[in-house]
Amino acid sequence: DSFGAKLSYAANGITASLTTFSVSNGAASETKVAPMSLAGSYDFGMGTVSAQYVKAKTSVGGVDANTSTVINVGAKFAVSEGNTAKVQFSKASEKTSSAKDGATLLAVGLDHSLSKATGVYVVYAKATNDTNGTYTMDGWGHQSRMGGIVAGEDPSGFGVGLTHNF
Numbered sequence: 001d002s003f004g005a006k007l008s009y010a011a012n013g014i015t016a017s018l019t020t021f022s023v024s025n026g027a028a029s030e031t032k033v034a035p036m037s038l039a040g041s042y043d044f045g046m047g048t049v050s051a052q053y054v055k056a057k058t059s060v061g062g063v064d065a066n067t068s069t070v071i072n073v074g075a076k077f078a079v080s081e082g083n084t085a086k087v088q089f090s091k092a093s094e095k096t097s098s099a100k101d102g103a104t105l106l107a108v109g110l111d112h113s114l115s116k117a118t119g120v121y122v123v124y125a126k127a128t129n130d131t132n133g134t135y136t137m138d139g140w141g142h143q144s145r146m147g148g149i150v151a152g153e154d155p156s157g158f159g160v161g162l163t164h165n166f
Contacts, residue, residue: 013043047077082113103135126156
């Protein structure tokens with residue numbers, strides 16, 4: 001059993017959305033995940049600022065098992081012809097049976113356009129985990145994925161890559 005809904009607005013450089021959905025496995029000891037996201041951005045020509053608030057509740061057999069909250073704040077700015085600087089800060093917190101399992105993430109990067117469809121990027125990201133946190137610096141805005149880490153570790157990484165839009 002699942003459902004989803006999204007309200008969106010976009011005009012004059014402003015975007016906003018409210019999204020919610022619920023997914024369950026339908027078993028006798030049903031596991032249900034129900035996230036809600038409120039997001040927005042403003043494009044002021046030379047750059048864009050954005051923010052997002054996500055709250056996700058997980059229940060098992062009708063009993064609350066976990067509530068996660070993530071706040072993302074980001075910006076990108078044209079620094080010269082074909083070059084865009086990016087920064088993102090994220091804060092994740094969870095309320096589970098084990099305390100201190102949240103984290104913060106800071107990522108900074110630069111995208112350089114080689115053509116209309118091709119670009120290169122460089123990025124640095126650092127996740128700072130709470131004692132039981134296991135967050136990594138996944139993605140960097142370019143869909144790369146890292147493996148799991150030991151609870152409490154604070155991974156950081158530097159990446160260089162090539163993008164092409166077909």
